Amino acid sequence: MKIININDNFDEEVRKYKGISIVDFWADWCGPCKMFGPIFENVSKKYDNIKFCKLNVDENEEIPKEFGIMSIPCIVMFKDGEEIKRNIGFIDEDGLNDFIGDLNV
Amino acid sequence: MYDIIIIGAGPSGMTAGIYSGIARKKVLLLEKEAYGGQILKASCIKNYPGLDNVSGIDYAQKLYNQVKELNIDIKFESALEVKNYDKFKEVITNKNSYKTKTIIIASGAKNRKLGLNNEDKLIGKGISYCATCDGMFFKDKKVAITGGGRTAIDDALYLSNICKKVYVIYRQKEFKFDSINLSNLRKKDNVEFIFNTNIIDINGNEKLESIVLKENDIDDTTTLKIDGLFIAIGHIPVSEMFNNLIKTDEKGYIISNEECTTNIEGIFVAGDIREKNVRQLTTACSDGTIAAINACKYIENEKQTDKCI
Known part of the structure; x- marks a missing residue:
């Protein structure tokens, strides 16, 4: 699925979304985030039923604060708008596939 | 079979990658986290000759791109053990095992922890x-x-x-x-x-x-x-997975010399993991250079020996 930029519309795209979504919290000044970017994009192409989103923590400070994001890269998985798990720190494609796991989606 | 397996993609490991790649060796570079190692923490590099106000992140990215250009295999796996056999060596990772003629250990150092309750639990949470x-x-x-x-x-x-x-x-x-x-x-x-x-x-x-x-x-x-x-209380060497084979000092730094050799022939060491007094970006790159050139020499010498037999 195509990656969606949700700096301004977290509520519409994630909180109100019925299904699985993953948000990549990132910033320009974060090296491992930049390294993780292409990995997130590659993996997103493999899953049709997961919504892949990116949120820049400099553009939107409120949502990271609400979810207690204090270190990036951080990916958070949501189901029907509720957080179900997260991973802090750089992971490669295998790591991201493991994180997604067997969701039967 | 690889010619050279480099363990760790910090500045020393990536420099070793550049030299090995230019020498057209078959190289595998292993990294367990994000490439760049400790230099990623530098907001601005001010002590590398000829570099002007480059951030650690940008520097790591440039190095990585330089290595990738050279057709080196890069895998995000964690080395768990190295083994030494008569004719080859082996690196066991969390996912695979790889045979190789030489190894360059450039596993660097990790953050020293306070060792207090809740410390691990609250990483990334304050x-x-x-x-x-x-x-x-x-x-x-x-x-x-x-x-x-x-x-x-x-x-x-x-x-x-x-x-x-x-x-x-x-x-x-x-x-x-x-x-x-x-x-x-x-x-x-x-x-x-x-x-x-x-x-x-x-x-x-x-x-x-x-x-x-x-x-x-x-x-x-x-x-x-x-x-x-x-x-920010310093670093400790990441060498425990090599302890069965490679000699370290009492702190865990791998015992070596200016040629970056170890107690095992064909296994070299580079960067912060090496026992030495000065640990800087410049000395890490220097080690990577020396280790790669000596690994290449070792491979050539082994070839000669095989021919004699």
Whole structure:
């Protein structure tokens, strides 16, 4: 699925979304985030039923604060708008596939 | 079979990758986390000849691109063990095992921890080992940094420009060096130095709430409410997975020399993991160069020997 930029519309795209979504919290000044970017994009192409989103923590400070994001890269998985798990720190494609796991989606 | 397996994609490992790649060797570069290693923490590199105001991140990216251009295999796997056989060597990772003619160990060093309860649990939830990585999340907040080395001072200065309040906690009575950054730090209104004091406890469940301080030779403790704790108390070598084969000093640094050889022929060492006195970006790159050139020489010599037989 195509990656969606949700700096301004977290509520519409994630909180109100019925299904699985993953948000990549990132910033320009974060090296491992930049390294993780292409990995997130590659993996997103493999899953049709997961919504892949990116949120820049400099553009939107409120949502990271609400979810207690204090270190990036951080990916958070949501189901029907509720957080179900997260991973802090750089992971490669295998790591991201493991994180997604067997969701039967 | 690989010619050279390099363990660790920090500056020394990636430099070894460049030299091995240019020598057209079949190379595998292993990295367990993000490439770049400790240089990723540098907000600005000011001591590498010819580099002008490059951030550690940009530098790591440039190095990585340079290595990738050379058709080297790069895998994000964690090396767990190295084995030495008569005709080859083997690297076991968390996912695979690989045969190779030579190995360059460039596994570097990791952050030293305080070793307190809740420390691991609260990493990324208020506890950090990298001010330049996580400092922005503590904008206008109260943080503490513990440590008394140059890294702690540089990080404290960085944080003082972002955070409302920065406590600098150090177990000794005064710093043992002087620097421009230290004198700048002393002038900051929002920085408070707490000397002769240790952190003895960390409190918080979902996130860090407070730390408990104890001054040396005084029984009472004080609780300090903070949003973030930055730990900058040095590094420890990442060599425990090679201990069965490779000789280290009592601290865990691999015993070597200017040729970057180890006690096992065909296994070389480069960068911060090597026993030495000066650990800088320049010396890491230097080690990577020497280790790669010597690994190439070793492969050529082995070929000659085989021909004689």
